Amino acid sequence: MTQDSRPRSPLAMVLLALLAEEPMHAYRMQRLIKTRRKDDVVNVARSNSVYQSIERLLRDGLIAVHEKQAADAGPARIVYALTPDGSAALRRWMDAALATPAREFPEFRAVLAVVAITGPDLVRDRLAERVTALEVALAEAEREAATAQEWGLPRVLLLEHEHLLVTLRAELGWVRGIVADLRSGALTWDTEEMLASRPPE
Template identity: 85%
Template sequence: MTQDSRPRSPLAMVLLALLAEEPMHAYRMQRLIKTRRKDDVVNVARSNSVYQAIERLLRDGLIEVREKLAADTGPARIVYALTDDGRAALNRWMDAALATPAREFPEFRAVLAVVAITGPDLVADRLAERAEALAATLDVAEREERTSREWGLPRVLLLEHEHLVAVTRAELTWVRGVVDDLRSGALTWDTEEMLASRPPE
């Protein structure tokens, strides 16, 4: 699988998917991401993130300017459309993202990789806090999932939410298990001993 077969970014893939529905301007794309709650899936916290992604898609020839709409105030709104190359890229990206787990580097796994440099009691305390946060996230996610089903939304529109619930539930179970092992002493270590036993470079 070539590098180009993977999405350049989750946001780029979502923008191409929106333009596969119909041509639209950047503000509408940003609004749809938020109203459809896809801002839980892609990071659009910075106001210019959508515009930066659009510029790259334009440079790569995956989208094109369809028209410029005059505005009563401010600059004209530019309507973008998907190109044939953009549609082909979207299909490749979706195939790759669905079929093959990406090699990702999440912060939590990184801290677990170096956690032996601190003490078990501190780790237990911090993980207990994480468990509380995960439980709160799971409670909200499960409530939203029930509400969405009551509204009769098709399941295909809820798959990313189902995944959030499943992954959060699994992580919460694992974190609670590690906290229990740390509290009982089933999992412990001596930080100084761990540092002294580092393999030579």
């Protein structure tokens, strides 16, 4: 077993957390991720992503086969359980993720780092489109938050959604400001000049 302080993927941490509740098979884990809306924070768009993560966790000794359940049709379902090593890894990963900001490489920050190679008018128009998309995403997130309040869900089950709301509002405010500066001319640049004055190698 590796001693890494962070999981190989957020999905691995979520799967271990589900198995900390009780042993279960892969299909149930995948269904719980979707019904609990955890697919907002882990990528399960590919149908085999859960199964691939389970195989890695099994290989690393973090989970083990608990039992095989006969199915009405098709092969038996394999029920997995958390191992002591898996429980320790989950706690270690959670401690690290809660305490230390990860060095992440989001696509949006990457394009901002090279945006000077294109013209400010194009950047303004594309960011204006991003404003619209962020407004839609924020409105949907606020509706979901209101629904959760109506259901009386405990706040601890909604912390990732609170974080989503905060980050959406912050990004929306920042992008709106950049678009306004591009429209007013407070932010502008000459692409050829930027390319000519690039830092030395």
